Amino acid sequence: MHRTAGEPDAHYTPTDIEMEYFAANPKPGDLDRHSTLARTFIEHHVEHKRRVALVTSGGTTVPLENQTVRFIDNFSAGTRGATSAEYFLENGYAVIFLHRQFSLLPYSRHYSHSTNCFLDYMTGTEDGPVVVQNDYQQQMASVLRRYRKAKKENTLLLLPFVTVNEYLWNLRELAMLMHPLGANALFYLAAAVSDFFVPAERMVEHKIQSGEEFAQPNGDVPSEEEQRGRKPAAHMDGKSLMIDLDPVPKFLKLLVDGWAPQAMIISFKLETDPNLLASKAKGALKKYAHHLVIGNLLNTRKWEVLFVSADGAEKWIRVPANRRAKSVTGRTDNGRTGGKDDREPALEIESLIVPEVASQHSHMIEHGDPRRPNG
Ligand code: 9Z3
Numbered sequence: 034m035h036r037t038a039g040e041p042d043a044h045y046t047p048t049d050i051e052m053e054y055f056a057a058n059p060k061p062g063d064l065d066r067h068s069t070l071a072r073t074f075i076e077h078h079v080e081h082k083r084r085v086a087l088v089t090s091g092g093t094t095v096p097l098e099n100q101t102v103r104f105i106d107n108f109s110a111g112t113r114g115a116t117s118a119e120y121f122l123e124n125g126y127a128v129i130f131l132h133r134q135f136s137l138l139p140y141s142r143h144y145s146h147s148t149n150c151f152l153d154y155m156t157g158t159e160d161g162p163v164v165v166q167n168d169y170q171q172q173m174a175s176v177l178r179r180y181r182k183a184k185k186e187n188t189l190l191l192l193p194f195v196t197v198n199e200y201l202w203n204l205r206e207l208a209m210l211m212h213p214l215g216a217n218a219l220f221y222l223a224a225a226v227s228d229f230f231v232p233a234e235r236m237v238e239h240k241i242q243s244g245e246e247f248a249q250p251n252g253d254v255p256s257e258e259e260q261r262g263r264k265p266a267a268h269m270d271g272k273s274l275m276i277d278l279d280p281v282p283k284f285l286k287l288l289v290d291g292w293a294p295q296a297m298i299i300s301f302k303l304e305t306d307p308n309l310l311a312s313k314a315k316g317a318l319k320k321y322a323h324h325l326v327i328g329n330l331l332n333t334r335k336w337e338v339l340f341v342s343a344d345g346a347e348k349w350i351r352v353p354a355n356r357r358a359k360s361v362t363g364r365t366d367n368g369r370t371g372g373k374d375d376r377e378p379a380l381e382i383e384s385l386i387v388p389e390v391a392s393q394h395s396h397m398i399e400h401g402d403p404r405r406p407n408g
Contacts, residue, residue, distance in 0.1 A: 045291050054201070055117035058233045058351050059252065061199040064206060067192045071129060071210050074190045078127045083188075084217045087207055088119045089224035090114020091133025093197035095231060097267045097276065102240040109225035110146065111136030113301070113334070113383065117221060118189070119179065120387035125220070127173075127188040131203055133224070135195035140180040143172070182281075197227045201284055208292035216398050218296035220288065221390065225303065229278035231266040241274065242268055285321045295402075297394050298323035305331045314341040322404060325393065327386065335378055338386060342393070343403050350389065 077084050091111035094104040113138035118128045122139070130139060137146055144151045154173070157163035165173050183189040193208075196202045211218040267276045289298055300323060304315045307330055314328035317342055328339035336357055340348045357378045397403065 040090065045294075046214070047291065050323060051205075051287050053289070053372055054180045054282050056207070056234070058198045061202050061374040064202055067203060068206050068210065069241075070190060071192065071207055074127070074129065074187070075210050075214065077187060079213050079217075082217070084126045084219060085129065085133060085211065085214050086118075086219040086221055087129045087130045087204075087211065088118045088121065089200070089204070089226075090118070090220045091136030092225040093133065093200045093225050093227050094195055095229065095278070096196055096236070097231060098240055098349075099236050099238045100240065101183045103267075105227065107225045107227070108331075109133070109136070112142070113329075114197060115139050115142045116219075116381050116383040117223060118386055120383050121221070121391070122183050124387060124391045127190075127209060128389070129190045129192065131192050131194060131200070131207065131224070134195050137184075138191065139189060140176055140183070143176050146200075185279075197230050197281060198233075200224065200226060201281075204284065204288065205292055208288055208296075211293065211296065215295045216402070218293065218295065219394050220293060221335075222285070222300045226281070228281055229238075230281050232263075232279050235263045235266040235279070237265045237267060240369055241269065243269065243274070244309050283321075285317075285323070289305065289321050289323045297325075297397050299325045299327060299390060300330045302326050304328065305332075311341070311347060314339060315345075318343065324397070324404070325356075325390070338382060340389065350380050350382065350385050352380045352382050352385070 047213070075085060091114060092107040092109035094106050096104040106135055111132055112128070114132060116139075118130050118139040121128050128139070144154065153161050154165055154169045158168045192201055194201060208220070211313075227314065264277070266278060267274065285298075285300055300317060300321070302310070302317055304310045304313055310328045310330060314326040320325045322343075324343050326341045328341060329337075335352075337351045339351060340346075342348075357380075
């Protein structure tokens, strides 16, 4: 007997933080549609006893206005998530790919966001058939074969988000829907999620005016938002734009303790200072008590990552030096890395990360959750 997808866990009581957040910040318009798609997908894989990985990918945005013209973003192109999703599929998982809209996708990533336009892979006479150029035939055939397999077996579900609020609503919904998978569910949280945001009640409705003649005089006449009791998060102060953000609730805590207590949960820790990486990764694991933190540094994330496991073990995974040569595809990160060289190594580090994660997941399924030694 198993519960059907989405049936709430009788033992779970939402925390105050959670109730306050989801009461105060609007449910995304497409959440019900995502939920329906995910429910069917999950039920199918529960029936087939297949493991399901929820892979989050790409960066969340923080809108500054309700009718959004301006927003805060981050660098993530979704390379880690899209590449990992392919390797999870190779390793027998079904994948729910919760990704930033228009970021890299599994399979199509090989041809999108590239300095080559996809048309550059094609050849043909003016009115003859268009075919893939000889140089790309082999690689494209291999990508196409894997893509078709995922489609045929219904193992890949793509669900987009844009804002951090959409991300949180989707994450909670999917985690609840995944309950019936029990330990067969895996969360692989590679998305770059903002730590700060503008709560709905402090969001201004219209485009913030930069010209002084139209600027809302801060303090003189209380704005609608101020009258409702909270200062607008973004406003002009003379010629300067002042932005005052609230912290995003610690969703990892909610996920581990409440939304997905049976699943294996892996988070990523991003740092830029090498001296902080190990201690911050260990700190995250201690704080949230999940299974694995994968630490990575912005500048070396494509060649090395640090695994920190629940038992305190630390292990570096590295692409061997002779496989770090750049490929010639010239992929860019869609301009998000400020033009710095961010091309792909010959061996994708995700091909090393994902089998290791899958093996730790197998161990947990076979021997029980290492965090609860007596079951
Ligand atoms: C990561 O650390 C990812 O590996 C990257 C991947 C975002 C660096 P790209 O998309 O980059 O391949 O260009 N993701 C997690 C980032 C994050 O927000 N982590 C939180 C934190 O560091 C914890 S969940 O506090």
